Amino acid sequence: MAEALFNVLGKGRFRAFSAGSQPTGKVNPFAVERCEAIGYDVSALRSKGWDEFATPNAPKMDFILTVCDQAAGETCPVWPGKPITAHRGFQDPTAFEGNDEKKRALFNKIFRQIMARVSQFVNLPLHALDRNAIQTEMRAIGRQHVEPGE
DSSP: OHHHHHHHHTTTSOOOOOOBSSOOSSOOHHHHHHHHHTTOOGGGOOOOBGGGGSSTTSOOOSEEEEEEGGGGGSOOOOOTTOOEEEEEEEOOGGGOOSOHHHHHHHHHHHHHHHHHHHHHHHTSOGGGOOHHHHHHHHHHHHHSOOOTTO
């Protein structure tokens, strides 16, 4: 969902990719629904491992944002080019067990939380900030409290 949000809200300023430490091999259908709802072309969405983006031939990354609560405690790969990194923990909606209505509601909630943070980031005046200032801003956005209903 973060990939879609950065690519849509960034209006061409970003080329975002989403990946995880343990890809399942398929994109969650509730995540696909949220991405389609904002007009994101989901035809190229696929489950990806983050190691794919830590190779010499991978796209150059300027920023790496981890978003899953479980990812904060994992050892991340060494990213080529030393991109700016930050973490923002969100509840993993794929781990929730319940009926489809409750799963969809949780995906919607997490989507709104991610959208709030992505909106803040894509609206930063990156052209006017140096690397340290961007890192500070990214970490500040990541530390913001997430309200239960947000």
